[in-house]
Amino acid sequence: MEEWTIEINRSATKKEKPNTDQLEFGRVFTDHMFIMDYSVPLGWHDARIIPYQPFSIDPSAMTFHYGQSVFEGLKAYYTPEGNIQLFRPEKNMQRLNRSNDRLCIPPIDEAFVLQAIKQLVYLDKDWIPTAEGTSLYIRPFIISTEPFIGVAPSHQYRLIVILSPVGAYYKEGINPVKIAVENQYVRTVKGGTGEAKTGGNYAASLKAQELCSQKGFTQVLWLDGVEKKYIEEVGSMNVFFKINGKVYTPALNGSILEGVTRNSVIQLLQHWNVPVIEERISMEVLYQAYLDGSLEEAFGTGTAAVISPIGQLSWEDKDLYINDGKTGKISRDLYNTLTRIQYGKEKDPFGWIDIVNEANAVKQ
Numbered sequence: 001m002e003e004w005t006i007e008i009n010r011s012a013t014k015k016e017k018p019n020t021d022q023l024e025f026g027r028v029f030t031d032h033m034f035i036m037d038y039s040v041p042l043g044w045h046d047a048r049i050i051p052y053q054p055f056s057i058d059p060s061a062m063t064f065h066y067g068q069s070v071f072e073g074l075k076a077y078y079t080p081e082g083n084i085q086l087f088r089p090e091k092n093m094q095r096l097n098r099s100n101d102r103l104c105i106p107p108i109d110e111a112f113v114l115q116a117i118k119q120l121v122y123l124d125k126d127w128i129p130t131a132e133g134t135s136l137y138i139r140p141f142i143i144s145t146e147p148f149i150g151v152a153p154s155h156q157y158r159l160i161v162i163l164s165p166v167g168a169y170y171k172e173g174i175n176p177v178k179i180a181v182e183n184q185y186v187r188t189v190k191g192g193t194g195e196a197k198t199g200g201n202y203a204a205s206l207k208a209q210e211l212c213s214q215k216g217f218t219q220v221l222w223l224d225g226v227e228k229k230y231i232e233e234v235g236s237m238n239v240f241f242k243i244n245g246k247v248y249t250p251a252l253n254g255s256i257l258e259g260v261t262r263n264s265v266i267q268l269l270q271h272w273n274v275p276v277i278e279e280r281i282s283m284e285v286l287y288q289a290y291l292d293g294s295l296e297e298a299f300g301t302g303t304a305a306v307i308s309p310i311g312q313l314s315w316e317d318k319d320l321y322i323n324d325g326k327t328g329k330i331s332r333d334l335y336n337t338l339t340r341i342q343y344g345k346e347k348d349p350f351g352w353i354d355i356v357n358e359a360n361a362v363k364q
């Protein structure tokens with residue numbers, strides 16, 4: 001790590017914290033945020049923690065016009081003993097740099113930004129909710145700030161980290177959702193930006209999401225953008241299927257976002273000696289597995305919900321009811337084990353947990 005210092009400007013007042021049982025996702029933010037700027041002569045510089053506040057930015061700033069921006073999402077958890085834990089945060093830092101590379105954004109110093117995140121989380125630790133299933137969501141993102149509306153990579157950027165206390169994703173236990181296979185719109189294509197965590201992929205997904213919710217579905221299942229035959233992701237989660245005792249997930253192909261949860265699920269299954277196969281999966285093959293009774297479970301994986309079982313999948317005029325619309329054993333075991341590791345209720349044999357403690361406190 002470079003010898004960078006983080007300037008601290010503490011908030012004079014503390015905002016009122018929301019009631020734990022009224023927490024929504026991403027509506028309330030903590031007292032502080034981390035900011036760092038990039039310019040061509042200076043590189044990344046002026047790292048600082050300041051009170052959470054709006055900032056002004058030129059209307060011609062490039063991020064508003066051509067979408068050159070990237071983001072990440074991870075969580076901080078309180079353990080029953082009062083320790084603060086992050087789950088594989090170095091994976092998020094690595095992915096941020098992969099997204100940066102794809103969007104022509106200069107790389108960050110991963111160790112330094114992770115250290116800044118820990119310092120910010122420790123400073124705002126009173127905001128980490130302690131009720132069952134709640135956590136502090138961490139949102140790092142980078143925008144291009146050069147005031148110029150020409151189409152080119154920006155010469156100026158800002159990295160910001162904000163924190164938001166979030167409620168339990170499943171209030172009444174984990175429940176299967178209804179999914180519609182999307183046959184018209186695509187999220188991305190191979191060679192596009194699907195592998196990168198960038199806002200444009202989300203903008204491209206809204207229309208399909210809106211239409212499927214109107215029809216009573218929770219999310220869409222995305223197919224490949226070329227042939228619309230092969231399964232890619234479910235909503236903004238990676239997707240898994242248990243067929244005949246083996247677990248399948250689409251192989252990373254250039255348009256699928258590589259989830260930290262996806263990677264952890266694969267490792268856990270291998271640890272349990274459950275065969276995991278990463279390969280191209282067509283909707284037709286999945287449907288045949290459903291018809292012959294070998295499709296046992298389906299679920300999405302991501303930081304927000306961890307595991308989201310799929311109870312019903314609608315494809316063209318066919319409805320697949322998976323595991324009678326109930327949460328299957330592998331889905332439940334994965335959910336329980338991952339969340340117990342994240343919340344420090346179970347031993348972590350993988351070295352996934354990164355503790356935030358007094359060593360991350362602001363020394364001033």
Ligand SMILES: *Cc1c(COP(=O)(O)O)cnc(C)c1O
Binds near residue numbers: 197
């Ligand atoms: C963030 C994201 C995921 C899940 O990644 P995790 O690291 O597991 O949270 C999956 N798909 C898309 C499109 C995403 O943006």
